[in-house]
Amino acid sequence: MGNILTSAINKPIPETSSRCLTECVTAAHNFEVIKYSLLEGTGIGKFVSSSKFNVSGYDWNIRIYPDGAMKEDKAAYMSVYLCFCGGATRDAKVKYTFSLLEKDGKVSNLTDGAYTFSSASTGRGWTNFIDKSKLKELLSRNDDCLTIRCVLTVIKDHHTEQVGTVPVQVPQSDLHTHFANMLKDGEGADVTFSVGDQLFSAHRYVLAARSSVFKAELFGEMKETTTEHVKIDDMEPAILDALLYFMYTDSLPSDFDVDQNVALQHLLVAADRYGLDRLKAICEEKLCQKFDVQTVATTLALAEQHHSLQLKRACLGYLSLQDVLRAVKKTDGFKHLTTSCPSIMMEILDKVAPSSQV
Numbered sequence: 001m002g003n004i005l006t007s008a009i010n011k012p013i014p015e016t017s018s019r020c021l022t023e024c025v026t027a028a029h030n031f032e033v034i035k036y037s038l039l040e041g042t043g044i045g046k047f048v049s050s051s052k053f054n055v056s057g058y059d060w061n062i063r064i065y066p067d068g069a070m071k072e073d074k075a076a077y078m079s080v081y082l083c084f085c086g087g088a089t090r091d092a093k094v095k096y097t098f099s100l101l102e103k104d105g106k107v108s109n110l111t112d113g114a115y116t117f118s119s120a121s122t123g124r125g126w127t128n129f130i131d132k133s134k135l136k137e138l139l140s141r142n143d144d145c146l147t148i149r150c151v152l153t154v155i156k157d158h159h160t161e162q163v164g165t166v167p168v169q170v171p172q173s174d175l176h177t178h179f180a181n182m183l184k185d186g187e188g189a190d191v192t193f194s195v196g197d198q199l200f201s202a203h204r205y206v207l208a209a210r211s212s213v214f215k216a217e218l219f220g221e222m223k224e225t226t227t228e229h230v231k232i233d234d235m236e237p238a239i240l241d242a243l244l245y246f247m248y249t250d251s252l253p254s255d256f257d258v259d260q261n262v263a264l265q266h267l268l269v270a271a272d273r274y275g276l277d278r279l280k281a282i283c284e285e286k287l288c289q290k291f292d293v294q295t296v297a298t299t300l301a302l303a304e305q306h307h308s309l310q311l312k313r314a315c316l317g318y319l320s321l322q323d324v325l326r327a328v329k330k331t332d333g334f335k336h337l338t339t340s341c342p343s344i345m346m347e348i349l350d351k352v353a354p355s356s357q358v
Contacts, residue, residue, distance in 0.1 A: 022158040025056035030101065031064070031148045034321055036139055039066040044075055049083070056154040058087035063123060064148060070127045078135055080148060081125030084117035092117040093155045098129065100138065101147040108138070176249040179206070183248045191218065192229050193244075198237040202244055210247040213274045239266045246271075246279050258286055261295045265302050272306045280308070288314040293324065297333030304341045316351045 031050035033039070039048060047069070050062040065079035073079075080098050097112040115124045130138075139146060182188070182203070189201035208215035217230075232240065238256075245253045257263055268283035284303075288311055291299040300315035302308070319325050325348070328334050338345060 017163045018160055019163050020158055020160045023156040024153050025156065026151065026153040027053070027055045028149060028151045029053040029060070029062065031062045031150070032145065033064065033147070034145050035323075036066070036146050037144050039064075042066055044068050044071050044073075047079075047081075050148075052085055054087065055152050056088070056156065058092045058117075058154060059085035060150075060152065061085055062148055062150055063125075065127075068127060073127055076132055077128040078130050078132070079125065079127045080129040081123040082150060082152070083123040084120055086120035095153045095155065096124075097151045098125070099149050099151075100130070101149050102138065103142050103145075107149075176251065179248040180245065183244060190228065193240060194229065194231045195235055195237045195240050200237075200240055200244060207247060211274045211276060235270060236266060238263070239270050242267055243270050243274070243276070243279070246276065250278070252282070259290065261287065261290045261299065264290065265299065268302065268306060268308070280306075284308045284311045287311055291315065291318065293327045294331055295333065296324075297328055297331055297337040300344065301333075301337045301341050304344050316347060319348055320351045 029050065033048070044067050045065065046067065047063040047065045049064075052059045052061050054060075061083050063081045063083050065081070067075040068077045069079035069081070082094075082096050082098070084092060093114075093116045095112065095114045097110060099110040100108045102108070109130050111126055111129070113124060117124075135146075186201040189203055191202050191204045191207070193200040193202065204214075204218045208218055242253055242256045245251075245256075252258065256267075264283050264287050268280055268287065271277075271279035271283060287299055287302075291314075296315050296318055300312065300319075303312035303315060319328060
């Protein structure tokens with residue numbers, strides 16, 4: 001009898017598992033306000049809005065109340081709200097955070113909330129997001145500018161699924177690592193590029209697979225007389241290094257300074273030259289966030305010459321801001337723009353004329 005009980009206890013029992021998965025979509029929107037102090041005194045309950053942004057089929061915007069949203073606060077705080085502008089037909093269950101971004105990347109006043117929006121024109125936020133004295137200190141450090149960052153997660157449907165009792169852990173793809181090592185080690189390389197006094201080894205079949213321009217230069221009718229050694233005169237070594245790394249890994253090297261506007265401009269030119277559309281788009285997206293009064297004119301010239309429409313729109317939008325064009329016209333970059341892309345001047349005037357006199 002004892003042996004029968006022991007056998008029953010030690011015998012494995014059938015086991016099943018299931019799991020619940022909740023889908024969600026997360027995105028961020030940065031709302032920059034330039035010359036913020038000019039908005040003070042507009043009145044309690046008065047606000048300025050960001051442009052609409054879409055997350056998972058729903059439209060949203062950010063509202064800033066420079067003198068606060070509620071009379072009882074007596075204009076002692078700046079208020080910030082997330083506003084639901086409509087979109088999808090069903091209710092929107094969300095989680096959201098607001099924060100202030102400074103020029104040096106410092107994040108402050110991080111707050112979060114959750115809410116289910118059921119109809120358009122409703123908003124949720126904080127009436128006392130930041131008091132005026134603290135805000136004044138922040139503005140003094142950031143040239144009278146502030147950026148409100150909203151990270152919004154739309155929570156979607158959940159579902160339950162059956163899972164195996166012993167799940168197989170599939171490792172992440174490391175193909176890019178192997179290709180990066182192949183580029184670094186140079187084993188099997190059959191073409192060398194000379195840029196300045198530096199040499200770069202590569203594999204022509206990899207380059208041809210990634211770029212139709214390289215394919216034509218290395219194998220087609222455009223084939224160089226000596227394809228084992230190719231001299232490039234109009235490119236910096238760091239740019240070719242980043243270009244090759246991207247072609248092998250589909251990413252930028254960790255030591256490439258994406259905060260440098262000039263380096264990004266040069267890399268965009270190289271990406272356009274060799275037909276690397278994804279790299280060109282990456283540079284374009286980063287440049288849309290990096291230009292300022294000193295660099296917007298050269299960035300606009302670049303966008304015009306290389307048919308980067310989104311970057312061009314971002315530059316024109318920045319130039320339309322109050323008093324920005326007056327400052328830009330004093331830069332050397334603007335002189336370069338007027339000579340290299342004279343046709344763009346009418347577009348600048350059309351963009352700026354409705355909001356200011358230049």
